[in-house]
Amino acid sequence: MNTTLGLLLAQDGIINGTVYAFLAVSLVLVFLVTRVLLVAQGEFVVLGAITIAQLQRGEAAGAFYLLVGLAAICIVILTLRLWRDRNIRAWAWQVGFCAVSVGVAALLLWLAQSVSLFALMVVTTLAMVAPMGPMLYWIAFRSLADSSILILLFAAMSVHYILLGLMLPLFGPEAYRAAPYVSGRIDAGVTTISAQSILVVGVFIVLTAALWFLFRFTMVGKELRAVSVNRIGARLVGISPDMTGAVAFALASSIGALAGMLIAPMSNIYYDSGFLFALKGFVGAVIGGLASFPLAAVGSILVGITESFTAFYASAVRDSIVFALLLPVLLYMSLRKSHGRPEEHGE
16 A cells, blocks of 8 residues: 555545544433433434435425324324423423424525525425434434433434334435535645545534533523533423433534434435444444543544545445444453442442
8 A cells, every 4th residue: 555545545544534523522421311222323324414405406205204294293292292291381392392493494404495505405405304313212212312322322222213114205215416516626745636525524523612612601401511520410400301301412413413414425325325334333333432522533533534435445344443442442441340340349
């Protein structure tokens, strides 16, 4: 392998790893706040990618029909819970959120189909995909909030397969690919860097800075941090786990949609492409210990680079090698935990 080829493979791995980092960060966020391993995070990526491609083609956006269906189911479930909880205030803002989300998405969709403006298409895609996160939380996870991680994992797998079954008739089996957002390349010594790749990395840097500001300086971010550290203690001081769970899912669905829009011009996206994206993001999150956003991002970059080089040398077993990265990490975590047990008993 020469230097030029190595740099090209490394560049491709960094870009793919950055996309996986979007998923890893959102998976860690949801897990820390709600203890849910959000297997369906990949579906948000697919929804973002396919929706922006459909809007560019001038087609009807299937994500809007999914949003309307989820909103209707959510309103019914919230209304049934009202008879049990008797919390009219919470019911009002949650139902209002569902209704307003559908109304705003419908208005933006009409504008996007009337005016071919890329920025409007991006906002419309986010408006259709982002509200699905809180809706799925209220539908599938709110009643199971105090259940074990295993039960929450079963619920997450169920949500994944239900969404997968709904997306096939909505989008069909064909592949979608968006038109490039930016064009051109930049010469960097012995290699070149595409403008699209720079856009992906740049957006991730901006997202990282925005999340840092959110968790450091805003009340919502501090509440999310409090729940991730001690759920019971946060509840005792008046922090609503229902609100923080919905916010975490909203951030996850927004990040997933953003990642989908970024990857849409770079590869063909099918209705069932999300599960593999989520698995590779999960590998990156586990490498980071499912507890650190920077380590999850670094782990995802490692996954992307490993995938790129193994695709060149051993494409037939590329995914197997990527998932094998979990083994040394899990072995190290189990050894560290076993070494900690005697000290705990001694205390």
